[in-house]
Amino acid sequence: MVDVAILLSVGRHPVSGRARRAPTDARALEMALGLPAVRRTALHAGDPASPALRDYLGMGLDRLTVLAMAHGCDPVEPLAAHLRSLSPGIVLTGNRAEGGEDSGMLPYRVAHTLGVAIVPDVVAITVEAGGGAAEVVQALARGQRRALRVALPFVATIHPAAPSARPSAFGPARRGRIDSVPVEAPPDAFLAACAARPWRDRPKRLTVGAPGSGGALDRLRAATEAKAGQGRLLVGPSPDEAALAIYECLQEQGVLPR
Amino acid sequence: MSEQHPTARRRDPRAERAARTVRVEPRRRLVLSVDVVPQTGGRPRRDPRARRAEAIVQSVPRLRLDWTGKAVGASALPTVEGRGPRAASEPVLRVIDDPACLLFAVLDRPDGALSGHDRQVLAAARLLADAAGGAVVAVVPDGGEDLGALGADRVLPLPAAWADEYAPERRAAAVAAAIARWSPRHILFAESQDGGDLARRVAVACGERLFAGVESLSSARAARRAGGGATELGCAPPRLLSIAADAVAPLGAVRHEARRLDPPPEPDGVPALQGARRLPVDPDGVGLGEADFIVSAGNGVTDWDAFAALGRALGATRAGSRVVCDAGHLPRDRQVGASGTVVSARCYLAFGIAGAPQHLQGIGGVERVIAVNTDLHAAMIKRADLAIIADAQAVMPALVRLARERGHG
Ligand SMILES: Cc1cc2nc3c(=O)[nH]c(=O)nc-3n(C[C@H](O)[C@H](O)[C@H](O)COP(=O)(O)OP(=O)(O)OC[C@H]3O[C@@H](n4cnc5c(N)ncnc54)[C@H](O)[C@@H]3O)c2cc1C
Ligand SMILES: Nc1ncnc2c1ncn2[C@@H]1O[C@H](COP(=O)(O)O)[C@@H](O)[C@H]1O
Numbered sequence: 001m002v003d004v005a006i007l008l009s010v011g012r013h014p015v016s017g018r019a020r021r022a023p024t025d026a027r028a029l030e031m032a033l034g035l036p037a038v039r040r041t042a043l044h045a046g047d048p049a050s051p052a053l054r055d056y057l058g059m060g061l062d063r064l065t066v067l068a069m070a071h072g073c074d075p076v077e078p079l080a081a082h083l084r085s086l087s088p089g090i091v092l093t094g095n096r097a098e099g100g101e102d103s104g105m106l107p108y109r110v111a112h113t114l115g116v117a118i119v120p121d122v123v124a125i126t127v128e129a130g131g132g133a134a135e136v137v138q139a140l141a142r143g144q145r146r147a148l149r150v151a152l153p154f155v156a157t158i159h160p161a162a163p164s165a166r167p168s169a170f171g172p173a174r175r176g177r178i179d180s181v182p183v184e185a186p187p188d189a190f191l192a193a194c195a196a197r198p199w200r201d202r203p204k205r206l207t208v209g210a211p212g213s214g215g216a217l218d219r220l221r222a223a224t225e226a227k228a229g230q231g232r233l234l235v236g237p238s239p240d241e242a243a244l245a246i247y248e249c250l251q252e253q254g255v256l257p258r
Numbered sequence: 259m260s261e262q263h264p265t266a267r268r269r270d271p272r273a274e275r276a277a278r279t280v281r282v283e284p285r286r287r288l289v290l291s292v293d294v295v296p297q298t299g300g301r302p303r304r305d306p307r308a309r310r311a312e313a314i315v316q317s318v319p320r321l322r323l324d325w326t327g328k329a330v331g332a333s334a335l336p337t338v339e340g341r342g343p344r345a346a347s348e349p350v351l352r353v354i355d356d357p358a359c360l361l362f363a364v365l366d367r368p369d370g371a372l373s374g375h376d377r378q379v380l381a382a383a384r385l386l387a388d389a390a391g392g393a394v395v396a397v398v399p400d401g402g403e404d405l406g407a408l409g410a411d412r413v414l415p416l417p418a419a420w421a422d423e424y425a426p427e428r429r430a431a432a433v434a435a436a437i438a439r440w441s442p443r444h445i446l447f448a449e450s451q452d453g454g455d456l457a458r459r460v461a462v463a464c465g466e467r468l469f470a471g472v473e474s475l476s477s478a479r480a481a482r483r484a485g486g487g488a489t490e491l492g493c494a495p496p497r498l499l500s501i502a503a504d505a506v507a508p509l510g511a512v513r514h515e516a517r518r519l520d521p522p523p524e525p526d527g528v529p530a531l532q533g534a535r536r537l538p539v540d541p542d543g544v545g546l547g548e549a550d551f552i553v554s555a556g557n558g559v560t561d562w563d564a565f566a567a568l569g570r571a572l573g574a575t576r577a578g579s580r581v582v583c584d585a586g587h588l589p590r591d592r593q594v595g596a597s598g599t600v601v602s603a604r605c606y607l608a609f610g611i612a613g614a615p616q617h618l619q620g621i622g623g624v625e626r627v628i629a630v631n632t633d634l635h636a637a638m639i640k641r642a643d644l645a646i647i648a649d650a651q652a653v654m655p656a657l658v659r660l661a662r663e664r665g666h667g
Contacts, residue, residue, distance in 0.1 A: 011486065014487055099485055099486040100484070100485070102486065103467075103468060105462075105467065105470065112463075117530030121451065121455075137537065141548070142544070143544030143549065144536060145539055146424065146535065147533075147534070147536075147537050148424070148531050149532055150530060194493045197492070198490070199485075199489055200490070231643070231645070233639070234644075234645070235647045239648065239656035242646045243659070243660045246607065246630075246644065246646070247660050249626070249643070250551075250572070250628075253626050256572065
């Protein structure tokens with residue numbers, strides 16, 4: 001039995017630009033709903049009137065605490081101060097927000113301010129019987145998974161490969177309560193120093209050919225000629241010879257243990 | 259035809275006639291003796307045949323010409339296996355003894371080898387260093403690579419074991435200690451999974467903000483994508499930045515000295531993340547685009563039980579050509595090729611696949627291809643690194659048996 005806090009931000013639909021649940025934050029909430037928790041606290045720092053917050057309530061939350069602050073302020077201090085008063089065992093966040101700075105720094109900064117460990121890219125959490133530690137599973141590239149043991153309390157960021165979030169239902173979304181707590185937050189100077197302009201797609205960089213070697217001819221050749229293999233050829237071996245050759249080649253490549 | 263020297267001058271008949279003219283009135287009179295004719299004519303004479311011979315890069319299987327003037331004549335060096343015999347000039351060693359500032363390139367070395375992304379980070383660091391007269395310090399778990407050829411002036415080695423182990427906290431502590439010791443002007447990371455995690459840990463340890471996932475970089479401006487992909491944030495390159503994959507082109511032929519610095523002290527303190535271990539995954543549950551090792555079937559496979567057993571025995575993700583998916587032997591999401599999935603596996607084992615262009619497009623990024631086919635002239639055989647001319651139905655059970663003997667599956 002643990003005490004779980006979930007940090008929820010407001011996402012932005014990539015095509016229409018409308019506010020929505022941020023995808024990994026919704027997965028974090030889904031994971032929190034599946035944990036054997038004594039208390040779940042959902043926190044958002046920002047505008048309490050944002051309609052997207054109701055989508056989170058529609059997933060089955062009773063209430064959502066919003067630390068009301070102006071746009072363009074740094075949410076780390078108020079969130080950390082609020083979390084310190086709650087002292088939850090597990091803090092779940094998305095691994096990347098959508099629509100803000102999107103740097104994925106917030107969980108790290110919150111964890112650092114609270115002085116607790118951070119586990120990135122989590123897809124599953126099992127709390128051990130005593131409630132003193134948890135077994136977490138991380139998603140790696142190429143579909144691989146890694147398991148770790150972490151002592152509570154910790155902050156975990158949720159990977160997009162985590163189980164998908166349940167849909168938001170209208171009734172609970174209307175019934176859920178939004179508690180607004182006004183807070184003081186300093187303006188985000190780092191973000192204010194950056195110039196923002198609409199994103200324009202750049203042409204994809206051609207990565208063919210050895211860089212800097214030769215001229216256009218080499219690049220053309222690398223781009224157009226079909227890649228030829230090293231060309232070891234066995235003609236008409238017995239099945240066992242063929243199997244052995246394949247097996248050794250696989251071992252050499254490192255996909256099979258030696 | 260007489261031998262033409264490249265420096266021979268072009269004859270100028272008008273000038274010759276003018277030189278031989280002695281009188282124009284009342285009628286033109288010319289001297290006929292030869293020695294009056296000026297020897298130096300007008301423009302130098304070009305020899306198109308010699309020029310063309312010099313431009314030949316290869317003559318078999320097809321004639322290829324390079325008019326940029328850099329090619330060496332094919333007559334001098336016979337073409338080898340279709341590659342242009344261009345003399346690779348060795349880059350000269352660049353030593354930066356007294357740098358104006360230091361730049362850290364914190365490299366990832368995933369799975370114990372430098373990745374293409376790591377090279378791009380070094381190239382980005384080089385770009386910023388050359389503008390500021392600085393030196394690039396590669397901060398990397400110790401390994402055998404020649405970092406000087408990748409653009410590093412100094413190397414700050416971290417313990418070699420950290421490349422394979424999952425030790426993000428110790429890595430971050432070591433990098434933060436090195437930053438405190440050397441105070442570099444910029445610290446660059448790779449925005450990969452582990453590199454991005456390390457970058458954020460170092461950023462909070464230094465109490466600074468990270469400019470994450472830089473998509474375009476010059477010495478004056480760094481830009482990244484934000485606002486759910488809708489906005490571009492730009493500023494002068496900040497102190498900590500992480501470079502997105504394929505945002506910066508890797509360096510060409512360079513040579514730097516890669517002088518080793520004293521490693522930072524090993525951080526003490528017990529890490530909170532412990533007992534990391536890889537979990538076994540169901541290979542068929544992995545998306546085809548992500549899969550690392552694929553065994554693939556084509557129209558030459560008829561024994562589907564043996565194929566399934568092979569996938570299990572080798573722990574490989576199963577896939578097939580379009581014919582196989584059309585026939586319903588495998589689901590559609592297992593189709594490799596232009597109208598299926600473009601795969602990026604390390605190893606691709608193909609049974610009975612002819613290698614149609616649409617299929618080969620799907621395996622363009624595969625590192626090693628092994629093909630088993632009864633037809634010696636199939637395109638797949640040409641593409642393969644190991645090609646076996648044998649019946650797939652006989653090889654598959656033999657391979658399953660061998661894998662079981664060696665203790666897999
Ligand atoms: C628009 C378009 C898109 C397409 N997209 C794709 C795509 O995405 N992916 C794709 O795969 N195809 C695609 N195709 C189809 C493609 O052109 C080929 O038809 C297909 O790839 C052929 O599949 P195959 O090699 O399995 O079969 P085949 O061409 O029939 O080749 C079978 C091979 O197996 C060998 N063989 C036969 N018996 C044995 C045996 N006992 N042991 C070993 N070898 C044996 C034969 O020698 C032959 O080389 C596309 C086609 C079009 C027109
Ligand atoms: N204003 C906010 N209120 C609550 N949680 C937030 C807020 N901003 C970001 N987060 C959380 O931090 C994660 C990473 O955010 P970011 O660092 O902005 O990319 C998000 O997925 C959220 O879980």
